[in-house]
Amino acid sequence: MYAEVEGLGESDQIVRHASLVKRIAYHLLNRLPPTVQLDDLIQAGMVGLLEAASNFDPKMGASFETFAGIRIRGAMIDEIRRSDWTPRSVHRKFRSVTDAIRKIENETGEDARDADVAEALGISLSEYHQILIDSSSSRIYSIDTMEENAQDASMPSSSEQTPDEALTRDEYQEQLAEAIRLLPDKEQLVMSLYYDDELNFREIGEILQVTESRICQLHGQALLRIKSRMAAWRNPD
Numbered sequence: 001m002y003a004e005v006e007g008l009g010e011s012d013q014i015v016r017h018a019s020l021v022k023r024i025a026y027h028l029l030n031r032l033p034p035t036v037q038l039d040d041l042i043q044a045g046m047v048g049l050l051e052a053a054s055n056f057d058p059k060m061g062a063s064f065e066t067f068a069g070i071r072i073r074g075a076m077i078d079e080i081r082r083s084d085w086t087p088r089s090v091h092r093k094f095r096s097v098t099d100a101i102r103k104i105e106n107e108t109g110e111d112a113r114d115a116d117v118a119e120a121l122g123i124s125l126s127e128y129h130q131i132l133i134d135s136s137s138s139r140i141y142s143i144d145t146m147e148e149n150a151q152d153a154s155m156p157s158s159s160e161q162t163p164d165e166a167l168t169r170d171e172y173q174e175q176l177a178e179a180i181r182l183l184p185d186k187e188q189l190v191m192s193l194y195y196d197d198e199l200n201f202r203e204i205g206e207i208l209q210v211t212e213s214r215i216c217q218l219h220g221q222a223l224l225r226i227k228s229r230m231a232a233w234r235n236p237d
Contacts, residue, residue, distance in 0.1 A: 013068075051075070098228040104116050136223065182229070
């Protein structure tokens, strides 16, 4: 088996790297809604580790830990996608918000404000803020999922990417990075503190001296704003 590297067989690799599964699970858990269970992530991660041990080829040039880490994290993300709890009615609200944001920004050339979006939707500001909180808690639009798609594309495999596939992935990443860069300053800061510095909403709220709920709203609005700005990529027609 390819997994027999550094004198270790598949079972030895699994035992040796079981702690890697827990480490990745705890890291992801800090960035997910409380409905996600640690045991479910670990169980999915162990499946990923088993697959990594079976498929690892040292000739690819990557270390087993790097290869396994990608497979483990990917298995956990897949489990989160499969168990998405978000009702269809909530998804419809998300689409309405992203459509409203896109329309306002196209017409004004400026970042859509909370009050403008709420008015366009014909709802109260408090209702709009609740949609943002739901968006922030939803697994569908997480940046983790966007990043995972890019990692999957660059994961070591037995077949090479075609030039067109590599170009498409690079173009998508460039547009995503640009959408994040053009966020309003406060939303961009929240995203940076949350994803780069791995702070939770409470910690970010303390830094910015606002409530945890407000940080959740800013995070949700940033995700929906990014989604609206990536619409041309997802729906080129």
